[in-house]
Amino acid sequence: MKIATFCSRNGGSQIGVVLEAAHQMVPLQDNHTRKKGVPSPDFEDMLAFLSGGERARALAREMLDAPVQTLALDEVTLQSPVPRPESIRDCMAFEQHIINCIRKVGLKKLAPMDVALERFFGRKRSLAGKMNRAWYAQPVYYKSNRFSVIGDGDKVVRPSYTRQLDYELEWGVFIGKQGRDIPEEKARQYIGGFTIFNDFSARDIQMKEQGGRLGPAKGKDFDTGNAIGPWLVTPDEIADPYNLTMRATVNGEEWSRGTTADMHYSFEEIIAYISKSETLYPGEFIGSGTCSGQLGSGCGLELGKFLNDGDTVSLSVSGIGTLTNTVASAGRLSSNTV
Numbered sequence: 001m002k003i004a005t006f007c008s009r010n011g012g013s014q015i016g017v018v019l020e021a022a023h024q025m026v027p028l029q030d031n032h033t034r035k036k037g038v039p040s041p042d043f044e045d046m047l048a049f050l051s052g053g054e055r056a057r058a059l060a061r062e063m064l065d066a067p068v069q070t071l072a073l074d075e076v077t078l079q080s081p082v083p084r085p086e087s088i089r090d091c092m093a094f095e096q097h098i099i100n101c102i103r104k105v106g107l108k109k110l111a112p113m114d115v116a117l118e119r120f121f122g123r124k125r126s127l128a129g130k131m132n133r134a135w136y137a138q139p140v141y142y143k144s145n146r147f148s149v150i151g152d153g154d155k156v157v158r159p160s161y162t163r164q165l166d167y168e169l170e171w172g173v174f175i176g177k178q179g180r181d182i183p184e185e186k187a188r189q190y191i192g193g194f195t196i197f198n199d200f201s202a203r204d205i206q207m208k209e210q211g212g213r214l215g216p217a218k219g220k221d222f223d224t225g226n227a228i229g230p231w232l233v234t235p236d237e238i239a240d241p242y243n244l245t246m247r248a249t250v251n252g253e254e255w256s257r258g259t260t261a262d263m264h265y266s267f268e269e270i271i272a273y274i275s276k277s278e279t280l281y282p283g284e285f286i287g288s289g290t291c292s293g294q295l296g297s298g299c300g301l302e303l304g305k306f307l308n309d310g311d312t313v314s315l316s317v318s319g320i321g322t323l324t325n326t327v328a329s330a331g332r333l334s335s336n337t338v
Contacts, residue, residue, distance in 0.1 A: 004078055015045060152322075156327055244319055
């Protein structure tokens with residue numbers, strides 16, 4: 001099922017099942033109240049739905065049985081699946097992304113030579129490969145601002161201090177079950193659903209911050225910087241999550257294309273690593289990091305071009321959907337540096 005958080009014209013936020021082919025939304029709480037006479041605690045919001053696990057999913061499927069009340073998709077406004085996640089962790093699971101960034105930012109004019117080194121001697125003996133040794137040892141991630149989340153159709157407001165606003169082609173998972181020290185072979189049981197993530201980034205600021213051996217901070221943390229959506233897809237809907245095509249367009253022009261098959265670290269490996277001596281809870285979000293691989297590069301930094309005010313960015317993942325956001329100006333760029 002595709003489960004969304006939305007607002008109807010009557011106001012109020014609720015969750016519903018998206019019937020994408022029919023362009024309809026099934027409001028779960030409304031249908032439960034009509035059929036059962038009382039509201040369900042599992043349908044109070046997406047956090048309650050995720051915490052309810054299979055019981056909540058089974059009840060949602062029951063609500064699809066006729067008779068059913070629906071709303072047209074164009075009558076509702078989508079929000080992020082979890083408007084305020086319990087936490088946001090963003091990883092770097094795609095090897096090619098970090099190799100590309102090392103060459104673009106670190107090696108610069110030496111990058112073409114390093115590509116040739118890899119071609120003849122293999123990645124591990126290239127300069128980028130040697131500089132990336134720590135990444136191969138374990139998954140790496142940073143924690144982002146859970147209060148700055150927007151959904152499909154929302155505007156991302158350019159921070160006043162950046163001249164290099166970037167997108168990132170990502171996808172992610174919401175945790176659906178509490179757990180600690182989760183074995184990798186059982187980690188998929190803790191995935192409550194899949195969605196799309198656009199980690200908007202102020203690249204010029206991020207590069208300055210990372211020179212201080214900490215961060216990212218204001219390179220990532222600004223209002224509207226985390227776009228998640230358009231909805232959550234339950235795991236039973238996706239037979240093979242590591243065989244999905246990913247695509248990014250800017251104003252209708254394709255800038256990026258990739259596949260989830262290029263993840264060096266799977267979400268199961270990442271969940272097992274993060275949960276070492278640390279409890280994960282329903283509603284926590286984990287992003288994949290930028291999708292770069294054999295099919296292309298997943299962000300503007302790798303391509304050498306950035307977003308302008310008014311640009312519309314759409315990220316698509318097969319089996320999930322499309323997340324679209326438009327860049328809005330914050331006004332005149334600040335003269336203050338971060």
